[in-house]
Amino acid sequence: MKADLRYDPVIGLEVHVELNTTSKMFCACRADVFGAPPNTYVCPVCLGMPGTLPVINAQAVRFTVMTGLALHCQIQTHSVFARKNYFYPDLPKGYQISQYELPLCTDGWLEVETSAGVRRVGIVRVHLEEDTGKLIHVGEHSLVDLNRAGVPLMEIVTRPDMHSAEEAYALVTHLRQIVRYLGVSSGDMEKGAMRCEVNLSLRPQGSQELGTKVEIKNLNSFRSVRNAIAYEIERQTRLLEAGTQITQVTMGWDETAEVTRPQRSKEEAHDYRYFPEPDLPPLALESAWVERVRQELPELPYAKRARFVAEYGLSEYDATVLVEDRAVADYFEDVVRCAQPSVHAKLVANWVSGEFFRMMRETGTPIHEVRIRPDDLARLIALVANNTLNQTAAKQVFGVMWQTGRAPEVIVQELDLGQISDREQLAALVTRVLAENAEAVASFRAGKATALRFLIGQVMKATRGRANPQLVEMLLREQLGEEQ
Amino acid sequence: MPKLSRQEVEYVARLARLGLxxxxxxxxxxxxxxxxxxxxxxxxxxxxxxxxxTNVLPLRNVMRGDQTAPGLTLAEALLQNAPDVQDDQFRVRAILE
Known part of the structure:
Protein backbone atom coordinates (compact mmCIF):
# COMPACT_ATOMS: atom_id res chain seq x y z
CA MET A 1 0.00 0.00 0.00
CA LYS A 2 1.33 3.42 -0.96
CA ALA A 3 0.50 5.36 2.14
CA ASP A 4 2.23 8.62 1.19
CA LEU A 5 0.29 9.50 -1.95
CA ARG A 6 -3.17 10.67 -0.99
CA TYR A 7 -5.94 11.95 -3.25
CA ASP A 8 -8.50 14.66 -2.63
CA PRO A 9 -11.95 14.11 -4.14
CA VAL A 10 -13.48 17.20 -5.77
CA ILE A 11 -17.27 16.95 -6.00
CA GLY A 12 -19.94 19.12 -7.61
CA LEU A 13 -23.67 18.40 -7.85
CA GLU A 14 -26.49 19.10 -10.27
CA VAL A 15 -29.80 18.75 -8.52
CA HIS A 16 -33.13 18.76 -10.36
CA VAL A 17 -36.21 19.60 -8.31
CA GLU A 18 -39.78 19.19 -9.55
CA LEU A 19 -41.79 22.17 -8.39
CA ASN A 20 -45.17 21.42 -6.84
CA THR A 21 -47.18 23.94 -8.79
CA THR A 22 -50.79 23.12 -9.58
CA SER A 23 -50.30 23.34 -13.33
CA LYS A 24 -47.42 22.65 -15.71
CA MET A 25 -44.63 25.05 -16.67
CA PHE A 26 -46.02 26.30 -19.97
CA CYS A 27 -49.61 25.01 -20.13
CA ALA A 28 -52.66 24.49 -17.90
CA CYS A 29 -52.35 20.70 -17.55
CA ARG A 30 -52.24 19.33 -14.02
CA ALA A 31 -48.71 18.95 -12.68
CA ASP A 32 -49.35 16.36 -9.92
CA VAL A 33 -48.61 13.58 -12.36
CA PHE A 34 -47.13 10.96 -10.02
CA GLY A 35 -49.27 7.82 -10.23
CA ALA A 36 -51.71 9.24 -12.82
CA PRO A 37 -52.83 6.93 -15.66
CA PRO A 38 -50.50 7.36 -18.68
CA ASN A 39 -51.11 10.26 -21.07
CA THR A 40 -54.08 11.71 -19.22
CA TYR A 41 -52.48 15.03 -18.13
CA VAL A 42 -51.61 16.25 -21.60
CA CYS A 43 -52.66 18.96 -24.06
CA PRO A 44 -51.49 20.23 -27.46
CA VAL A 45 -48.85 22.46 -25.80
CA CYS A 46 -47.04 19.78 -23.78
CA LEU A 47 -47.48 17.25 -26.57
CA GLY A 48 -45.60 19.66 -28.83
CA MET A 49 -48.29 19.88 -31.47
CA PRO A 50 -47.73 22.40 -34.26
CA GLY A 51 -49.16 25.89 -33.83
CA THR A 52 -49.20 25.87 -30.03
CA LEU A 53 -47.54 28.48 -27.84
CA PRO A 54 -46.11 28.19 -24.31
CA VAL A 55 -46.98 30.68 -21.54
CA ILE A 56 -44.80 30.93 -18.41
CA ASN A 57 -46.31 29.78 -15.10
CA ALA A 58 -45.84 32.74 -12.73
CA GLN A 59 -45.85 30.52 -9.65
CA ALA A 60 -42.94 28.45 -10.98
CA VAL A 61 -40.93 31.67 -11.44
CA ARG A 62 -41.78 32.71 -7.90
CA PHE A 63 -40.80 29.30 -6.47
CA THR A 64 -37.46 29.46 -8.28
CA VAL A 65 -36.76 32.98 -7.04
CA MET A 66 -37.67 31.88 -3.48
CA THR A 67 -35.17 29.04 -3.75
CA GLY A 68 -32.53 31.35 -5.22
CA LEU A 69 -32.99 33.77 -2.33
CA ALA A 70 -32.79 30.97 0.24
CA LEU A 71 -29.49 29.95 -1.40
CA HIS A 72 -28.15 33.53 -1.19
CA CYS A 73 -28.16 33.96 -4.97
CA GLN A 74 -28.26 37.10 -7.08
CA ILE A 75 -31.70 37.29 -8.67
CA GLN A 76 -31.27 38.39 -12.25
CA THR A 77 -33.52 41.24 -13.34
CA HIS A 78 -33.12 40.10 -16.94
CA SER A 79 -33.69 36.42 -17.59
CA VAL A 80 -34.28 34.45 -20.76
CA PHE A 81 -35.56 31.00 -21.68
CA ALA A 82 -33.66 29.01 -24.30
CA ARG A 83 -34.21 25.97 -26.47
CA LYS A 84 -32.01 22.97 -25.84
CA ASN A 85 -32.25 20.91 -29.00
CA TYR A 86 -32.03 17.13 -29.08
CA PHE A 87 -34.10 14.20 -30.24
CA TYR A 88 -35.41 11.69 -27.75
CA PRO A 89 -38.86 10.08 -27.57
CA ASP A 90 -39.61 11.56 -24.13
CA LEU A 91 -39.22 15.07 -25.56
CA PRO A 92 -42.17 15.72 -27.87
CA LYS A 93 -41.06 19.09 -29.28
CA GLY A 94 -37.55 18.01 -30.23
CA TYR A 95 -36.26 20.61 -27.78
CA GLN A 96 -36.53 21.30 -24.08
CA ILE A 97 -37.35 24.82 -22.97
CA SER A 98 -34.65 25.60 -20.43
CA GLN A 99 -32.39 28.50 -19.48
CA TYR A 100 -28.84 28.87 -20.70
CA GLU A 101 -26.97 32.17 -20.71
CA LEU A 102 -29.33 34.18 -18.53
CA PRO A 103 -30.70 32.00 -15.69
CA LEU A 104 -33.00 33.38 -12.98
CA CYS A 105 -30.52 33.04 -10.11
CA THR A 106 -26.70 33.02 -9.97
CA ASP A 107 -23.76 33.06 -7.54
CA GLY A 108 -25.10 31.84 -4.22
CA TRP A 109 -23.99 29.57 -1.43
CA LEU A 110 -25.30 27.14 1.11
CA GLU A 111 -23.74 26.08 4.38
CA VAL A 112 -23.96 22.48 5.52
CA GLU A 113 -22.94 20.79 8.73
CA THR A 114 -20.62 17.83 8.65
CA SER A 115 -18.67 15.98 11.32
CA ALA A 116 -15.68 18.13 10.27
CA GLY A 117 -17.62 21.35 10.92
CA VAL A 118 -19.61 23.82 8.85
CA ARG A 119 -18.80 23.85 5.14
CA ARG A 120 -19.85 26.53 2.64
CA VAL A 121 -20.71 25.24 -0.83
CA GLY A 122 -20.99 27.69 -3.72
CA ILE A 123 -24.09 27.69 -5.93
CA VAL A 124 -23.35 28.47 -9.59
CA ARG A 125 -26.94 28.92 -10.70
CA VAL A 126 -30.59 28.05 -10.18
CA HIS A 127 -32.62 27.94 -13.35
CA LEU A 128 -36.04 26.91 -14.55
CA GLU A 129 -36.94 24.40 -17.25
CA GLU A 130 -39.52 21.79 -18.15
CA ASP A 131 -39.38 18.09 -17.29
CA THR A 132 -39.46 15.39 -19.98
CA GLY A 133 -41.88 12.48 -20.33
CA LYS A 134 -41.23 8.97 -19.09
CA LEU A 135 -40.00 5.94 -21.01
CA ILE A 136 -40.66 2.31 -20.15
CA HIS A 137 -38.61 -0.25 -22.04
CA VAL A 138 -40.38 -3.41 -23.09
CA GLY A 139 -38.34 -5.72 -25.30
CA GLU A 140 -38.19 -4.39 -28.83
CA HIS A 141 -40.04 -1.22 -27.92
CA SER A 142 -40.13 1.73 -25.61
CA LEU A 143 -43.44 3.10 -24.34
CA VAL A 144 -43.85 6.84 -23.87
CA ASP A 145 -45.98 8.48 -21.17
CA LEU A 146 -46.02 12.25 -21.57
CA ASN A 147 -47.78 13.18 -18.31
CA ARG A 148 -44.52 14.45 -16.86
CA ALA A 149 -43.55 16.38 -20.00
CA GLY A 150 -43.79 20.06 -19.13
CA VAL A 151 -43.81 19.78 -15.34
CA PRO A 152 -41.77 22.69 -13.92
CA LEU A 153 -38.25 21.59 -13.12
CA MET A 154 -35.72 23.67 -11.22
CA GLU A 155 -32.03 22.93 -11.70
CA ILE A 156 -29.53 23.80 -8.98
CA VAL A 157 -25.84 23.61 -9.90
CA THR A 158 -23.20 23.74 -7.16
CA ARG A 159 -19.53 24.64 -7.44
CA PRO A 160 -17.09 21.73 -7.08
CA ASP A 161 -16.66 22.65 -3.42
CA MET A 162 -17.30 19.31 -1.76
CA HIS A 163 -14.60 16.81 -0.86
CA SER A 164 -16.34 13.78 0.61
CA ALA A 165 -19.44 11.63 0.27
CA GLU A 166 -20.56 12.95 3.64
CA GLU A 167 -20.46 16.58 2.48
CA ALA A 168 -22.41 15.81 -0.68
CA TYR A 169 -24.94 13.85 1.33
CA ALA A 170 -25.27 16.71 3.81
CA LEU A 171 -25.81 19.14 0.94
CA VAL A 172 -28.59 17.20 -0.80
CA THR A 173 -30.42 16.46 2.44
CA HIS A 174 -30.20 20.12 3.47
CA LEU A 175 -31.40 21.17 0.02
CA ARG A 176 -34.39 18.90 0.40
CA GLN A 177 -35.13 20.35 3.81
CA ILE A 178 -35.00 23.86 2.33
CA VAL A 179 -37.30 23.17 -0.64
CA ARG A 180 -39.73 21.54 1.78
CA TYR A 181 -39.55 24.51 4.16
CA LEU A 182 -40.18 26.83 1.23
CA GLY A 183 -43.09 24.62 0.16
CA VAL A 184 -41.87 24.58 -3.44
CA SER A 185 -41.39 20.80 -3.80
CA SER A 186 -42.04 17.53 -2.00
CA GLY A 187 -38.33 16.79 -2.41
CA ASP A 188 -39.10 13.07 -2.60
CA MET A 189 -36.13 11.45 -4.35
CA GLU A 190 -37.86 8.07 -4.41
CA LYS A 191 -40.71 9.59 -6.44
CA GLY A 192 -38.33 11.42 -8.75
CA ALA A 193 -39.33 14.86 -7.41
CA MET A 194 -35.65 15.42 -6.65
CA ARG A 195 -32.89 13.98 -8.83
CA CYS A 196 -29.18 14.29 -8.43
CA GLU A 197 -26.15 14.01 -10.67
CA VAL A 198 -22.62 13.98 -9.30
CA ASN A 199 -19.44 15.27 -10.92
CA LEU A 200 -16.38 13.81 -9.29
CA SER A 201 -12.64 13.88 -9.85
CA LEU A 202 -9.57 13.11 -7.78
CA ARG A 203 -6.39 15.11 -7.52
CA PRO A 204 -3.19 14.53 -5.57
CA GLN A 205 -3.40 16.14 -2.16
CA GLY A 206 -2.16 19.72 -2.26
CA SER A 207 -2.58 20.05 -6.02
CA GLN A 208 -4.82 22.80 -7.38
CA GLU A 209 -5.29 21.20 -10.78
CA LEU A 210 -8.51 19.30 -11.34
CA GLY A 211 -8.38 15.64 -12.31
CA THR A 212 -10.44 13.94 -15.01
CA LYS A 213 -14.14 14.38 -14.33
CA VAL A 214 -16.48 11.42 -14.05
CA GLU A 215 -20.24 11.96 -14.02
CA ILE A 216 -22.50 9.69 -11.96
CA LYS A 217 -26.17 9.38 -12.83
CA ASN A 218 -29.16 7.28 -11.86
CA LEU A 219 -29.07 8.19 -8.18
CA ASN A 220 -32.57 7.55 -6.88
CA SER A 221 -32.13 8.00 -3.15
CA PHE A 222 -30.01 9.94 -0.69
CA ARG A 223 -28.34 6.69 0.29
CA SER A 224 -27.38 6.15 -3.35
CA VAL A 225 -25.76 9.57 -3.52
CA ARG A 226 -23.56 8.80 -0.55
CA ASN A 227 -22.75 5.21 -1.50
CA ALA A 228 -22.07 5.95 -5.18
CA ILE A 229 -19.63 8.73 -4.29
CA ALA A 230 -17.84 6.57 -1.72
CA TYR A 231 -17.61 3.75 -4.24
CA GLU A 232 -16.37 5.98 -7.05
CA ILE A 233 -13.71 7.61 -4.84
CA GLU A 234 -12.42 4.16 -3.97
CA ARG A 235 -12.48 2.97 -7.58
CA GLN A 236 -10.60 5.99 -8.87
CA THR A 237 -8.08 5.89 -6.00
CA ARG A 238 -7.32 2.25 -6.84
CA LEU A 239 -6.82 3.12 -10.51
CA LEU A 240 -4.57 6.10 -9.77
CA GLU A 241 -2.49 4.14 -7.30
CA ALA A 242 -1.99 1.48 -9.96
CA GLY A 243 -0.80 4.24 -12.28
CA THR A 244 -3.87 4.01 -14.56
CA GLN A 245 -5.32 7.13 -16.20
CA ILE A 246 -8.95 7.99 -15.42
CA THR A 247 -11.08 8.32 -18.54
CA GLN A 248 -13.82 10.92 -18.76
CA VAL A 249 -17.02 8.90 -18.66
CA THR A 250 -20.62 8.91 -17.51
CA MET A 251 -21.31 6.23 -14.93
CA GLY A 252 -24.64 4.85 -13.82
CA TRP A 253 -25.20 3.70 -10.24
CA ASP A 254 -26.43 0.13 -9.96
CA GLU A 255 -28.39 0.27 -6.72
CA THR A 256 -28.70 -3.50 -6.30
CA ALA A 257 -25.07 -4.39 -6.95
CA GLU A 258 -23.91 -1.15 -5.28
CA VAL A 259 -21.40 -0.40 -8.03
CA THR A 260 -21.00 2.28 -10.70
CA ARG A 261 -20.94 1.09 -14.30
CA PRO A 262 -20.02 3.04 -17.42
CA GLN A 263 -23.15 4.06 -19.32
CA ARG A 264 -23.01 3.27 -23.01
CA SER A 265 -21.87 6.50 -24.59
CA LYS A 266 -24.13 8.10 -27.15
CA GLU A 267 -22.70 7.89 -30.66
CA GLU A 268 -22.01 11.60 -30.81
CA ALA A 269 -21.10 14.22 -28.28
CA HIS A 270 -24.11 16.32 -27.34
CA ASP A 271 -24.49 19.48 -29.34
CA TYR A 272 -27.61 21.16 -28.03
CA ARG A 273 -27.47 24.30 -30.20
CA TYR A 274 -29.04 26.48 -27.52
CA PHE A 275 -30.77 29.62 -28.74
CA PRO A 276 -33.20 32.07 -27.12
CA GLU A 277 -36.77 30.72 -27.11
CA PRO A 278 -38.57 32.97 -29.61
CA ASP A 279 -42.02 32.04 -28.26
CA LEU A 280 -41.34 33.45 -24.79
CA PRO A 281 -40.65 37.13 -24.12
CA PRO A 282 -37.82 37.65 -21.59
CA LEU A 283 -38.47 38.07 -17.88
CA ALA A 284 -37.69 41.44 -16.35
CA LEU A 285 -38.28 40.91 -12.64
CA GLU A 286 -38.69 44.13 -10.69
CA SER A 287 -36.38 44.46 -7.72
CA ALA A 288 -39.31 45.63 -5.58
CA TRP A 289 -41.09 42.36 -6.36
CA VAL A 290 -37.97 40.35 -5.56
CA GLU A 291 -37.69 42.20 -2.25
CA ARG A 292 -41.30 41.35 -1.42
CA VAL A 293 -40.61 37.68 -2.12
CA ARG A 294 -37.56 37.93 0.15
CA GLN A 295 -39.66 39.45 2.95
CA GLU A 296 -42.18 36.65 2.61
CA LEU A 297 -39.66 33.82 2.84
CA PRO A 298 -40.42 31.54 5.77
CA GLU A 299 -37.86 31.16 8.55
CA LEU A 300 -35.34 28.56 7.34
CA PRO A 301 -34.16 25.51 9.32
CA TYR A 302 -30.86 26.80 10.73
CA ALA A 303 -32.37 30.14 11.71
CA LYS A 304 -35.31 28.41 13.36
CA ARG A 305 -32.99 26.12 15.29
CA ALA A 306 -30.91 29.05 16.54
CA ARG A 307 -34.09 30.80 17.65
CA PHE A 308 -35.38 27.68 19.45
CA VAL A 309 -32.11 27.51 21.39
CA ALA A 310 -32.12 31.22 22.24
CA GLU A 311 -35.83 31.71 22.83
CA TYR A 312 -36.80 28.46 24.53
CA GLY A 313 -33.50 27.42 26.12
CA LEU A 314 -33.47 24.11 24.22
CA SER A 315 -30.31 22.11 23.62
CA GLU A 316 -28.82 22.15 20.08
CA TYR A 317 -29.80 18.52 19.78
CA ASP A 318 -33.44 18.99 20.80
CA ALA A 319 -33.75 22.03 18.53
CA THR A 320 -32.25 20.13 15.57
CA VAL A 321 -34.70 17.30 16.01
CA LEU A 322 -37.67 19.66 16.33
CA VAL A 323 -36.88 21.78 13.25
CA GLU A 324 -36.25 18.78 10.96
CA ASP A 325 -39.76 19.18 9.55
CA ARG A 326 -41.34 22.63 9.38
CA ALA A 327 -44.85 21.39 10.23
CA VAL A 328 -43.54 19.60 13.32
CA ALA A 329 -41.65 22.74 14.39
CA ASP A 330 -44.86 24.75 13.97
CA TYR A 331 -46.78 22.18 16.03
CA PHE A 332 -44.18 22.36 18.79
CA GLU A 333 -44.43 26.15 18.88
CA ASP A 334 -48.23 26.00 18.98
CA VAL A 335 -48.03 23.75 22.05
CA VAL A 336 -45.48 26.05 23.68
CA ARG A 337 -47.69 29.06 23.03
CA CYS A 338 -50.67 27.34 24.67
CA ALA A 339 -48.59 26.00 27.58
CA GLN A 340 -46.72 29.14 28.56
CA PRO A 341 -46.18 30.64 31.04
CA SER A 342 -47.09 27.78 33.40
CA VAL A 343 -45.04 25.14 31.56
CA HIS A 344 -41.43 25.49 30.45
CA ALA A 345 -40.75 24.99 26.73
CA LYS A 346 -38.15 22.34 27.60
CA LEU A 347 -40.91 20.14 29.03
CA VAL A 348 -42.86 20.56 25.80
CA ALA A 349 -39.74 19.67 23.80
CA ASN A 350 -39.31 16.50 25.88
CA TRP A 351 -42.89 15.46 25.23
CA VAL A 352 -42.83 16.22 21.50
CA SER A 353 -39.46 14.58 20.83
CA GLY A 354 -40.29 11.73 23.22
CA GLU A 355 -43.80 10.25 23.38
CA PHE A 356 -45.08 12.25 20.42
CA PHE A 357 -42.30 11.22 17.98
CA ARG A 358 -42.42 7.66 19.27
CA MET A 359 -46.13 7.43 18.44
CA MET A 360 -45.63 9.06 15.05
CA ARG A 361 -42.91 6.52 14.26
CA GLU A 362 -44.74 3.48 15.60
CA THR A 363 -48.05 4.27 13.94
CA GLY A 364 -46.53 5.82 10.79
CA THR A 365 -48.67 8.92 11.26
CA PRO A 366 -47.60 12.09 9.40
CA ILE A 367 -47.86 15.30 11.41
CA HIS A 368 -50.94 16.61 9.57
CA GLU A 369 -52.88 13.48 10.55
CA VAL A 370 -52.11 13.68 14.27
CA ARG A 371 -55.41 13.95 16.18
CA ILE A 372 -54.09 15.61 19.33
CA ARG A 373 -54.70 19.36 19.25
CA PRO A 374 -51.76 21.51 20.40
CA ASP A 375 -53.78 23.11 23.21
CA ASP A 376 -54.85 19.67 24.49
CA LEU A 377 -51.23 18.49 24.58
CA ALA A 378 -50.28 21.71 26.35
CA ARG A 379 -52.88 21.06 29.07
CA LEU A 380 -51.77 17.43 29.46
CA ILE A 381 -48.20 18.61 30.07
CA ALA A 382 -49.52 21.20 32.51
CA LEU A 383 -51.37 18.46 34.43
CA VAL A 384 -48.03 16.71 34.95
CA ALA A 385 -46.25 19.95 35.83
CA ASN A 386 -48.77 20.81 38.56
CA ASN A 387 -48.74 17.26 39.96
CA THR A 388 -52.28 16.38 38.98
CA LEU A 389 -50.92 13.46 36.96
CA ASN A 390 -47.82 11.35 37.43
CA GLN A 391 -45.67 10.36 34.42
CA THR A 392 -47.07 6.87 34.07
CA ALA A 393 -50.65 8.06 34.15
CA ALA A 394 -49.83 10.92 31.76
CA LYS A 395 -48.46 8.46 29.19
CA GLN A 396 -51.64 6.44 29.51
CA VAL A 397 -53.75 9.56 28.94
CA PHE A 398 -51.51 10.53 26.00
CA GLY A 399 -52.15 7.14 24.40
CA VAL A 400 -55.92 7.67 24.58
CA MET A 401 -55.57 11.24 23.27
CA TRP A 402 -53.52 9.94 20.33
CA GLN A 403 -56.27 7.52 19.38
CA THR A 404 -59.33 9.62 20.07
CA GLY A 405 -58.24 13.25 19.88
CA ARG A 406 -60.17 13.93 23.09
CA ALA A 407 -59.31 16.44 25.82
CA PRO A 408 -56.94 15.21 28.59
CA GLU A 409 -59.18 16.28 31.51
CA VAL A 410 -62.06 14.13 30.26
CA ILE A 411 -59.80 11.10 29.92
CA VAL A 412 -58.24 11.62 33.36
CA GLN A 413 -61.70 11.63 34.90
CA GLU A 414 -62.94 8.65 32.94
CA LEU A 415 -59.91 6.54 33.79
CA ASP A 416 -59.85 7.89 37.34
CA LEU A 417 -56.16 8.69 37.02
CA GLY A 418 -55.82 12.03 38.79
CA GLN A 419 -52.84 12.21 41.12
CA ILE A 420 -53.71 12.41 44.81
CA SER A 421 -51.96 15.38 46.36
CA ASP A 422 -54.43 15.92 49.17
CA ARG A 423 -52.28 16.10 52.31
CA GLU A 424 -54.85 14.90 54.83
CA GLN A 425 -56.03 12.03 52.67
CA LEU A 426 -52.49 10.82 52.14
CA ALA A 427 -51.47 11.37 55.78
CA ALA A 428 -54.24 9.03 56.92
CA LEU A 429 -53.09 6.45 54.40
CA VAL A 430 -49.48 6.77 55.55
CA THR A 431 -50.52 6.21 59.16
CA ARG A 432 -52.34 3.04 58.16
CA VAL A 433 -49.44 1.72 56.08
CA LEU A 434 -47.01 2.31 58.95
CA ALA A 435 -49.29 0.44 61.33
CA GLU A 436 -49.60 -2.49 58.95
CA ASN A 437 -45.87 -2.79 58.26
CA ALA A 438 -44.21 -2.81 61.65
CA GLU A 439 -41.34 -4.92 60.35
CA ALA A 440 -40.36 -2.43 57.65
CA VAL A 441 -40.66 0.43 60.12
CA ALA A 442 -38.30 -1.42 62.45
CA SER A 443 -35.69 -2.04 59.78
CA PHE A 444 -35.90 1.64 58.67
CA ARG A 445 -35.21 2.59 62.28
CA ALA A 446 -32.31 0.14 62.28
CA GLY A 447 -30.82 2.24 59.47
CA LYS A 448 -31.97 0.31 56.41
CA ALA A 449 -32.76 3.08 53.93
CA THR A 450 -34.37 0.74 51.38
CA ALA A 451 -37.19 0.12 53.84
CA LEU A 452 -38.44 3.62 53.08
CA ARG A 453 -38.72 2.73 49.36
CA PHE A 454 -40.81 -0.28 50.37
CA LEU A 455 -43.13 1.87 52.46
CA ILE A 456 -43.56 4.41 49.66
CA GLY A 457 -44.39 1.49 47.36
CA GLN A 458 -47.07 0.30 49.79
CA VAL A 459 -48.76 3.72 49.77
CA MET A 460 -48.56 3.90 45.96
CA LYS A 461 -50.06 0.45 45.74
CA ALA A 462 -52.93 1.42 48.02
CA THR A 463 -53.75 4.33 45.66
CA ARG A 464 -53.14 2.35 42.44
CA GLY A 465 -50.17 4.59 41.62
CA ARG A 466 -52.09 7.85 41.97
CA ALA A 467 -50.45 9.21 45.10
CA ASN A 468 -48.02 12.07 44.64
CA PRO A 469 -44.75 10.24 45.40
CA GLN A 470 -42.84 13.28 46.66
CA LEU A 471 -45.62 14.11 49.10
CA VAL A 472 -45.85 10.48 50.25
CA GLU A 473 -42.15 10.40 51.03
CA MET A 474 -42.35 13.65 52.93
CA LEU A 475 -45.30 12.43 55.00
CA LEU A 476 -43.61 9.10 55.71
CA ARG A 477 -40.47 10.82 56.95
CA GLU A 478 -42.57 13.17 59.06
CA GLN A 479 -44.55 10.41 60.71
CA LEU A 480 -41.54 8.16 61.21
CA GLY A 481 -39.77 11.11 62.80
CA GLU A 482 -42.72 11.94 65.07
CA GLU A 483 -42.77 8.42 66.45
CA GLN A 484 -39.14 8.60 67.45
CA MET B 1 -15.80 32.74 -46.16
CA PRO B 2 -14.73 29.17 -46.96
CA LYS B 3 -17.32 26.75 -48.26
CA LEU B 4 -18.80 24.32 -45.71
CA SER B 5 -17.09 20.95 -45.70
CA ARG B 6 -18.85 17.73 -46.49
CA GLN B 7 -18.33 16.60 -42.90
CA GLU B 8 -20.01 19.73 -41.57
CA VAL B 9 -23.08 19.14 -43.71
CA GLU B 10 -23.22 15.49 -42.68
CA TYR B 11 -22.90 16.50 -39.03
CA VAL B 12 -25.75 19.01 -39.22
CA ALA B 13 -27.87 16.48 -41.14
CA ARG B 14 -27.28 13.91 -38.40
CA LEU B 15 -28.31 16.38 -35.69
CA ALA B 16 -31.52 17.03 -37.65
CA ARG B 17 -31.99 13.30 -38.25
CA LEU B 18 -31.97 13.81 -42.02
CA GLY B 19 -30.72 11.10 -44.35
CA LEU B 20 -29.09 12.79 -47.34
CA THR B 54 -33.05 37.79 -27.41
CA ASN B 55 -36.50 38.78 -28.58
CA VAL B 56 -37.74 41.29 -31.14
CA LEU B 57 -41.01 42.10 -29.37
CA PRO B 58 -41.30 44.87 -26.77
CA LEU B 59 -43.01 42.39 -24.44
CA ARG B 60 -41.78 41.42 -20.96
CA ASN B 61 -43.08 39.16 -18.17
CA VAL B 62 -45.89 37.51 -20.08
CA MET B 63 -47.07 34.97 -17.53
CA ARG B 64 -50.19 33.12 -16.52
CA GLY B 65 -51.61 32.26 -13.11
CA ASP B 66 -51.02 28.75 -11.81
CA GLN B 67 -54.41 27.36 -12.79
CA THR B 68 -55.39 24.14 -14.51
CA ALA B 69 -57.74 23.58 -17.43
CA PRO B 70 -58.86 20.33 -19.04
CA GLY B 71 -56.44 19.06 -21.68
CA LEU B 72 -56.96 16.30 -24.20
CA THR B 73 -58.64 12.99 -23.57
CA LEU B 74 -56.53 9.89 -23.98
CA ALA B 75 -58.29 9.19 -27.26
CA GLU B 76 -57.59 12.68 -28.57
CA ALA B 77 -54.01 12.64 -27.37
CA LEU B 78 -53.07 9.23 -28.62
CA LEU B 79 -55.37 7.42 -30.93
CA GLN B 80 -56.01 10.20 -33.40
CA ASN B 81 -52.37 11.00 -34.01
CA ALA B 82 -50.04 8.29 -32.84
CA PRO B 83 -48.84 5.82 -35.46
CA ASP B 84 -48.26 3.15 -32.82
CA VAL B 85 -49.82 2.62 -29.39
CA GLN B 86 -49.55 0.08 -26.57
CA ASP B 87 -51.08 0.16 -23.06
CA ASP B 88 -52.28 3.77 -23.46
CA GLN B 89 -48.77 4.86 -24.36
CA PHE B 90 -46.96 5.94 -27.51
CA ARG B 91 -44.88 3.06 -28.79
CA VAL B 92 -41.50 3.68 -30.38
CA ARG B 93 -38.52 1.55 -31.30
CA ALA B 94 -36.45 0.55 -28.28
CA ILE B 95 -34.17 3.29 -27.05
CA LEU B 96 -30.69 2.26 -26.03
CA GLU B 97 -29.48 3.91 -22.88
Missing amino acids: SDDEIELLRDQLSAILEYASVINQLDTDDVEPM
Missing part, protein backbone atom coordinates in the same frame (compact mmCIF):
# COMPACT_ATOMS: atom_id res chain seq x y z
CA SER B 21 -27.88 11.33 -50.65
CA ASP B 22 -24.44 12.28 -51.97
CA ASP B 23 -26.01 14.67 -54.46
CA GLU B 24 -28.08 16.31 -51.75
CA ILE B 25 -25.02 16.78 -49.56
CA GLU B 26 -23.23 18.59 -52.39
CA LEU B 27 -26.32 20.69 -53.17
CA LEU B 28 -26.72 21.65 -49.49
CA ARG B 29 -23.02 22.46 -49.19
CA ASP B 30 -23.57 25.14 -51.83
CA GLN B 31 -26.89 26.37 -50.51
CA LEU B 32 -25.94 26.48 -46.81
CA SER B 33 -22.65 28.16 -47.65
CA ALA B 34 -24.52 30.83 -49.61
CA ILE B 35 -26.83 31.44 -46.66
CA LEU B 36 -23.93 31.78 -44.24
CA GLU B 37 -22.15 34.04 -46.69
CA TYR B 38 -25.21 36.27 -46.87
CA ALA B 39 -25.62 36.41 -43.08
CA SER B 40 -21.91 37.06 -42.55
CA VAL B 41 -22.37 40.62 -43.78
CA ILE B 42 -23.36 41.48 -40.22
CA ASN B 43 -19.88 40.54 -39.03
CA GLN B 44 -18.60 43.75 -40.60
CA LEU B 45 -20.36 45.75 -37.90
CA ASP B 46 -18.78 46.57 -34.57
CA THR B 47 -21.29 45.20 -32.04
CA ASP B 48 -19.06 45.39 -28.95
CA ASP B 49 -21.33 47.91 -27.24
CA VAL B 50 -24.61 46.39 -28.37
CA GLU B 51 -26.65 44.36 -25.87
CA PRO B 52 -27.49 40.96 -27.34
CA MET B 53 -31.16 40.96 -28.31
